[in-house]
Amino acid sequence: MKAAAIELGEAKAKGGMNKGVSILDFILRLLAFFGTLGSAISMGTTNETLPFFTQFIRFRVEYNDLPTFTFFVVANAIVSGYLFLSLPFSIFHIVRSSAQKTRILLVLFDTAMLALLTAGASAAAAIVYLAHKGNVKANWFAICQQFNSFCERISGSLIGSFAGIALFVLIILLSSLALSRR
Template identity: 65%
Template sequence: MKGGSIEVGEGRSPRKGGARGLSIMDFVLRIIAAVATLGSALAMGTTNETLPFATQFIRFRAEFDDLPSFVFFVLANSVVCGYLVLSLVLSVFHIVRSTAVKSRIILIALDTVMLGLVTAAASAATSIVYIAHKGNAGANWFAICQQYNNFCERISGSLIGSYIAVALFIILIILSVVAVSRN
């Protein structure tokens, strides 16, 4: 303290520290979102159930790949998980160099695309899960969840991770926009 003024520690401005904090939060949220999408893809991709019918030779089987919406869900969550893992490199770069703007803008654009992809996949799978639980009397589609309990529990549970990723992408985009606007 010289002459009534307060000095900020050795070349680090409070603004730079805040940007570094945003970058660290970005890194952590990307890891959580990657785990959520990986868990969703694995839960859906390994879902199947077989039920015996009348005799042991006749069986009914429900698998995720019987429905194209579930296949899209697994593929989309896998792509988004891969993107999130690859984007960790840029996230680490932003921790080291918190004033980088161009790479943050690229991340904002790519995050927005991945947000759209994971939202579309989760929405498509949600509509099928809803019909599996409730059926549709007008279309003569019966609810299958009374017979295939484990199948329905797993496909319903796999949606949770995907919707967590949607929420985290929204937060990531907002964090990146705040970081860019501060620079």
């Protein structure tokens, strides 16, 4: 009788711990959603126009001039859409903290979305670095001296994406922790 009471107490403690992990998972998903959505919107609306010698000839730069930035926007949009669609599952885990199959499914999709987001952010970070520093050997000139606000916005949009990567790592670790407690 005493052993059954101890097991029941341990099961309740694990259930309470998993509920806390599920609430933290929901909050982290929400933060990652806003970070990736903000990055996609910030990069997708970035452009700048500079006058040349006359007002009729102008230089214009947009995010979609470089396919890497287009990939960045698409990757962040896909990940933010996934995060939005995964929020009901996260709420389900708060209500039923013992659910395992949906948590395993989320860990698999979270890992795939982490890979996609990392690829998009890393590729964009390489181009942002070249935009700031240039590469004389490759004959790539730094454009940030001329297009200052463009470079500030593309650099800023990387912040939300890399924050989303860090949050995804935490989400995967938390989900793995909750699964290992069973």
